[in-house]
Amino acid sequence: MPSKILSGLTAALLAASVFVAASATAAAEPLRVGATYITSGTDPAKGSNGWALTSHGVGENLFTVDKEGKLVSELAEKAERTGDLTWTITLKADRRFSDGTPVTAKTLAAGFDNTFANNKAALATGGKLNFEAAGDLTLKVTTEKPVPLIQSLFAEWPLIAYKPVGDGNAVFTGPYRIAGFKTDASIKLEPNAYFAASEKRSPVEFRKFGDAQTMTLALESGELDLAFGLPSEVVTRLKANPELTTKSFPVGYQYLAFFNTTRPLLGDVKVRQALDLAFDRKELSAAISGGEPATGAFASYFPFAGRQARPTDLAKAAALLDAAGWTKGASGILEKDGRPLRLLAITYPQRPDLVTMLPVVKAELARIGIAVDTQVVENISQVAAAGDFDITLWAQHTAPSGDPAFFLNSMLRSGASLNYAKYASPDFDAILNRFAAEGDPAKRVAIALDAQARLFADAPASFLVSPVWYVGVSKRLKNYEPWGSDYHVLRADIGEAK
Amino acid sequence: MHPVRLGIQSITGMLAISLASFTVINSMPADPVAIAIRVWNLPATDETVAALRAEWGLDQPLLFRYCDWLTRFLTGDWGRSFRTGEPVLGEFLERLPISLSLGMAGLALAIVFAIPLGFFAAAHPKGVADRFSRTLSVFVQAVPGFWLGLVLLWVLGVQLRWIRLLAQDWTAAVLPILLIALHSVAVLARVYRRDLMETATQPYFRTALAKGLSERQALWRHGRCGALYALLAAVRSEAGWVIGSTATMEILFGLPGISQFLVQSIAARDQMVLQAYVMVIVLWMLVMNGGAYLAMRFLDPRLA
Numbered sequence: 001m002p003s004k005i006l007s008g009l010t011a012a013l014l015a016a017s018v019f020v021a022a023s024a025t026a027a028a029e030p031l032r033v034g035a036t037y038i039t040s041g042t043d044p045a046k047g048s049n050g051w052a053l054t055s056h057g058v059g060e061n062l063f064t065v066d067k068e069g070k071l072v073s074e075l076a077e078k079a080e081r082t083g084d085l086t087w088t089i090t091l092k093a094d095r096r097f098s099d100g101t102p103v104t105a106k107t108l109a110a111g112f113d114n115t116f117a118n119n120k121a122a123l124a125t126g127g128k129l130n131f132e133a134a135g136d137l138t139l140k141v142t143t144e145k146p147v148p149l150i151q152s153l154f155a156e157w158p159l160i161a162y163k164p165v166g167d168g169n170a171v172f173t174g175p176y177r178i179a180g181f182k183t184d185a186s187i188k189l190e191p192n193a194y195f196a197a198s199e200k201r202s203p204v205e206f207r208k209f210g211d212a213q214t215m216t217l218a219l220e221s222g223e224l225d226l227a228f229g230l231p232s233e234v235v236t237r238l239k240a241n242p243e244l245t246t247k248s249f250p251v252g253y254q255y256l257a258f259f260n261t262t263r264p265l266l267g268d269v270k271v272r273q274a275l276d277l278a279f280d281r282k283e284l285s286a287a288i289s290g291g292e293p294a295t296g297a298f299a300s301y302f303p304f305a306g307r308q309a310r311p312t313d314l315a316k317a318a319a320l321l322d323a324a325g326w327t328k329g330a331s332g333i334l335e336k337d338g339r340p341l342r343l344l345a346i347t348y349p350q351r352p353d354l355v356t357m358l359p360v361v362k363a364e365l366a367r368i369g370i371a372v373d374t375q376v377v378e379n380i381s382q383v384a385a386a387g388d389f390d391i392t393l394w395a396q397h398t399a400p401s402g403d404p405a406f407f408l409n410s411m412l413r414s415g416a417s418l419n420y421a422k423y424a425s426p427d428f429d430a431i432l433n434r435f436a437a438e439g440d441p442a443k444r445v446a447i448a449l450d451a452q453a454r455l456f457a458d459a460p461a462s463f464l465v466s467p468v469w470y471v472g473v474s475k476r477l478k479n480y481e482p483w484g485s486d487y488h489v490l491r492a493d494i495g496e497a498k
Numbered sequence: 499m500h501p502v503r504l505g506i507q508s509i510t511g512m513l514a515i516s517l518a519s520f521t522v523i524n525s526m527p528a529d530p531v532a533i534a535i536r537v538w539n540l541p542a543t544d545e546t547v548a549a550l551r552a553e554w555g556l557d558q559p560l561l562f563r564y565c566d567w568l569t570r571f572l573t574g575d576w577g578r579s580f581r582t583g584e585p586v587l588g589e590f591l592e593r594l595p596i597s598l599s600l601g602m603a604g605l606a607l608a609i610v611f612a613i614p615l616g617f618f619a620a621a622h623p624k625g626v627a628d629r630f631s632r633t634l635s636v637f638v639q640a641v642p643g644f645w646l647g648l649v650l651l652w653v654l655g656v657q658l659r660w661i662r663l664l665a666q667d668w669t670a671a672v673l674p675i676l677l678i679a680l681h682s683v684a685v686l687a688r689v690y691r692r693d694l695m696e697t698a699t700q701p702y703f704r705t706a707l708a709k710g711l712s713e714r715q716a717l718w719r720h721g722r723c724g725a726l727y728a729l730l731a732a733v734r735s736e737a738g739w740v741i742g743s744t745a746t747m748e749i750l751f752g753l754p755g756i757s758q759f760l761v762q763s764i765a766a767r768d769q770m771v772l773q774a775y776v777m778v779i780v781l782w783m784l785v786m787n788g789g790a791y792l793a794m795r796f797l798d799p800r801l802a
Contacts, residue, residue, distance in 0.1 A: 032664065040582075041582070120535075182754055183582070183589075183592075183754065183759075184754050184758055184759065184762075185752065185753075185754035207664060207752065208752065209752050210748070210749035210750065210752055210758065211648075211749060211750055211752075213648055214648070214651060214663070214750055214751070214752065217648070217651045217652055217655055217656050217663055218655075218663040218664055220656045221655045221656045221659065221662070221663050222659075223655075223662060223663050223664040224664070378758075378761045378762055379761070379762045379766065382533050382581075382762075382766045382767075385532075385533055386532070386533055386767070
């Protein structure tokens, strides 16, 4: 009998230890997240790393846009205007970097100085900013150009807050800290112990996929807890899987086409206007199974968005091309002086919807006699910057800081760093200049509408679709709520079911 | 050919290719400095442009740059990537083992499977092995590796759960290696079979049969060395295809090898990386050629 009791106790002990071990393993099990992009490095001042690091939950800004699209404070408590070009920002007390050091005005100023010295995109709204620490939690900011709403400027992606620690390295304040990084492959994240409720967060393994279909298969095989940016064609299949939940959400992104205005064929505004009229936005929306025809530069839920979908008018497009001297050749393609109207349209695989749209764009332009060669390029930023395209299909969040000025200034102002269309219009720039002096939200809406009207007339870009995006989650992340496009994929409130 | 002569020819060839590729890469349209300024959002001032050109040596004459690059390359300084700012050698050492492992393992596996498949295809024309190798040959030519990879991931990873799609260990390489090998198996098996079939038409083969050997025995005893010789010659040309096909597998399976890095470097006109890649490929081809040559010399001492 004692031996039976002993055996029973041993068995119970073993079972309990296995259970405890399994629980401990489960607790330490990282969340597995997949996407078709990853930060290209950990230097927050390089390229678009500032955006990616915030998206990965590593970095924060002084101000940010919440899930309702409102501008709210993040590391800052408040911002007060003290002059035409001067502002005083008060930081929140008791915030710390992930190395445990306190967030002070001096350390943040050093980080911002580094960003402004190395990242031209930071200059887009206020020009060069100067920073001076007037106390541990008081930061004085002087802008080069008048800025009506400094909170919005500090919500822009280049202005991620960090403490530089030399040689391109930095320490951040977000809910996660970087535990490992493999270029082009993966990033390992651990909860930042100095961020509130860190004990409630699991580590994360964020994996980049070269192909969205492979990412979908990884989700289906149970190897991902979150697949961000699923191709729309797999959604029906995934909805039939009881182990997974598929969620869609409207995004502030716009799918648009930049026209390279420096290329000979597209230097003529009539040709660009014809292209704009030839796009059938309903057809494009249907092709990606998610989205609405674009009304302009901004998603329709913004107050500064256009009210009506951009028109399609093939007869008018044909008339414009005729007026530009293009006549139909023997092959059915328009010709001028014996030269065919043949364009190169490119896009990139990291946004699978754009790849889906590319052949539709080709077919739509063929209807008005324009031949299109298509290319999918891996690294669109470099190709677009080099100008090796006629049309590039692009996905862009056009109001990431809840304000219309940033996108228009950084991507369409003459000489702007990301002006891939190489659009140069003094009239358009003059409209944008009005943003700098106007703080009244209603009047800023009017300026944004004026700017869009100018863009519709000059057609350096064509606004195509306001998309919805899809994410797939496992049961472990069934409470995950996607919002904020891909600006906040990993957040403090990730919704993990413990 | 004597190995010493082969070595001299290889070195001369490498130098010629390095000069030609350096000239071509440096003549590519689009200025890497302009691209870097755009991509990194650097202030587009004359000072920035001059500083980058000086840092990357682009302000020097082409021949001077080539000699400088060659000297550094041979001493292990492969320059810095324009795109990532990191030492190129370090970037390669991080990624190259993945690509080379995939390529070499795929090729080795292909040889291992091609020999028995080719042999049985030759021993039993129109038999199961022959039909299989022919079908496989048509199949791999007709079906893109990327699509086949996706189907296999779905079947093996999602439906059967036999493989893990996100494995971080050696198992992550199994399916890519199999897919790389599949193409080469088909090609090499047909080469091996064809040479054995030629052996079967030779007078000495009929003599061997007259002595009482079975067809299979005669083929193995009198045909295998010649067929292996032909197979090794085919391996030399297949080596180029194999290293190229790793790019597809790296993208499909998310493996951070050199090919993904190369694709991004081409877009950035990252001259240092492109030049280093050309040299690595030349080295790969020389090693494969040299290895195959030595093996062929072993099989046929008349080459000595």
